Amino acid sequence: MTDLSPASGHIAIPERVRERAVRLADALPAYVYDLTDLDRHSAAVRRALPGIELYYAVKANPDPALLHTLAPYADGFEVSSVGEVTHVRTVLPDARLALGGPGKTDAELGLDVHRVHVESPGELRRLIAVGGPVDALLRVNLDVPVEGASLTMGGGATPFGMDPDGVRECLELVRGQNRVRLRGIHAHLASGLHAPELLDLAKEVLAFGRELDATEICLGGGMAVSYRDPEERFDWEAYGQGLGYLRNRGETLRVEPGRALTAYCGWYLTRVLDVKRVHGEVFAVVTGGTHHLRTPVAKGHDQPFAVLPTGRPDTGVTDEPVTIVGQLCTPKDVLARRVVTSLNIGDTVAFGLAGAYAWTISHHDFLMHPKPGFHYLT
Numbered sequence: 280m281t282d283l284s285p286a287s288g289h290i291a292i293p294e295r296v297r298e299r300a301v302r303l304a305d306a307l308p309a310y311v312y313d314l315t316d317l318d319r320h321s322a323a324v325r326r327a328l329p330g331i332e333l334y335y336a337v338k339a340n341p342d343p344a345l346l347h348t349l350a351p352y353a354d355g356f357e358v359s360s361v362g363e364v365t366h367v368r369t370v371l372p373d374a375r376l377a378l379g380g381p382g383k384t385d386a387e388l389g390l391d392v393h394r395v396h397v398e399s400p401g402e403l404r405r406l407i408a409v410g411g412p413v414d415a416l417l418r419v420n421l422d423v424p425v426e427g428a429s430l431t432m433g434g435g436a437t438p439f440g441m442d443p444d445g446v447r448e449c450l451e452l453v454r455g456q457n458r459v460r461l462r463g464i465h466a467h468l469a470s471g472l473h474a475p476e477l478l479d480l481a482k483e484v485l486a487f488g489r490e491l492d493a494t495e496i497c498l499g500g501g502m503a504v505s506y507r508d509p510e511e512r513f514d515w516e517a518y519g520q521g522l523g524y525l526r527n528r529g530e531t532l533r534v535e536p537g538r539a540l541t542a543y544c545g546w547y548l549t550r551v552l553d554v555k556r557v558h559g560e561v562f563a564v565v566t567g568g569t570h571h572l573r574t575p576v577a578k579g580h581d582q583p584f585a586v587l588p589t590g591r592p593d594t595g596v597t598d599e600p601v602t603i604v605g606q607l608c609t610p611k612d613v614l615a616r617r618v619v620t621s622l623n624i625g626d627t628v629a630f631g632l633a634g635a636y637a638w639t640i641s642h643h644d645f646l647m648h649p650k651p652g653f654h655y656l657t
């Protein structure tokens with residue numbers, strides 16, 4: 280997975296994040312969220328998608344400051360639990376919510392939200408029984424090839440959404456009742472895709488939806504973030520242009536990205552506690568670890584980082600492959616593996632792309648180390 284080229288595993292740190300990191304050197308580990316960067320990025324994404332509704336998938340990062348920053352650019356928020364509904368309502372009382380996710384309880388189906396994304400005929404039966412009146416989209420899992428994705432939620436047998444048989448069953452169920460109004464379809468088939476691949480999938484989803492006379496089609500999220508090359512960005516302009524061509528008049532098209540909106544604004548800062556050579560391999564042990572930033576373990580990558588020389592010279596290594604590990608007593612606590620770098624004891628290591636699927640997917644209480652601080656650049 281990791282090659283030994285010097286560039287691999289590294290990320291350029293913006294000056295403002297660097298300054299804050301140096302000031303925080305005695306208060307690490309910490310997360311720093313660059314809200315100015317998030318604001319700029321969200322505005323650019325919004326501009327690239329004229330006429331397309333933009334929802335934010337809250338599970339990527341529900342931090343209230345991030346939600347506030349995103350709110351001016353988001354038409355709504357995709358949520359998946361009573362917890363997320365309550366949280367977003369507290370932070371942004373007027374926000375539109377679309378409730379998705381497999382395994383909704385009756386309590387969740389009874390919530391008053393803008394849209395419910397129905398996952399199965401069984402769920403639709405319960406929604407008709409306990410919910411409504413409510414507007415719903417059917418989550419479809421089409422039999423289409425999904426190539427080049429990092430995770431696939433569709434294009435074959437998965438627990439997400441329903442196949443065309445399930446869709447037909449749902450169309451029967453909604454007939455002759457008025458508690459659930461069917462508005463269209465929803466598809467979130469894969470994640471980690473580039474614009475051309477997502478546009479190909481969009482064509483399939485739109486063709487399927489139009490056969491059902493769907494007036495509203497949600498195309499999901501899944502826009503790629505490259506952890507290998509942090510400079511490589513999803514081409515929002517090409518995607519927006521493509522969707523513009525595909526969209527028919529009178530149709531509502533919606534996307535709901537998570538990772539590609541918030542990943543870039545987050546930084547996880549740690550400090551080097553120890554540098555050691557064991558059986559010829561160099562390890563740097565840092566404060567904190569994957570119980571704060573589980574992303575590299577979850578995705579099987581090296582989290583890209585920058586080293587700030589806040590430590591003591593000549594206590595570490597120069598230009599050598601280094602494996603950066605955390606404080607947990609498990610060999611799985613690896614943040615980056617054999618990345619060529621220079622670092623010393625006391626240096627600050629700033630891991631980038633830590634704004635999505637980072638803190639909230641991590642097992643914070645394992646070994647009971649202190650929690651990181653949270654800081655915001657505005």
Ligand SMILES: *Cc1c(COP(=O)(O)O)cnc(C)c1O
Pocket residue numbers: 336338339357379380467470471499500501502535536537538539
């Ligand atoms: C997680 C999720 C998203 C967001 O996916 P990203 O890869 O973060 O863009 C969107 N829609 C649904 C239904 C999801 O489960």
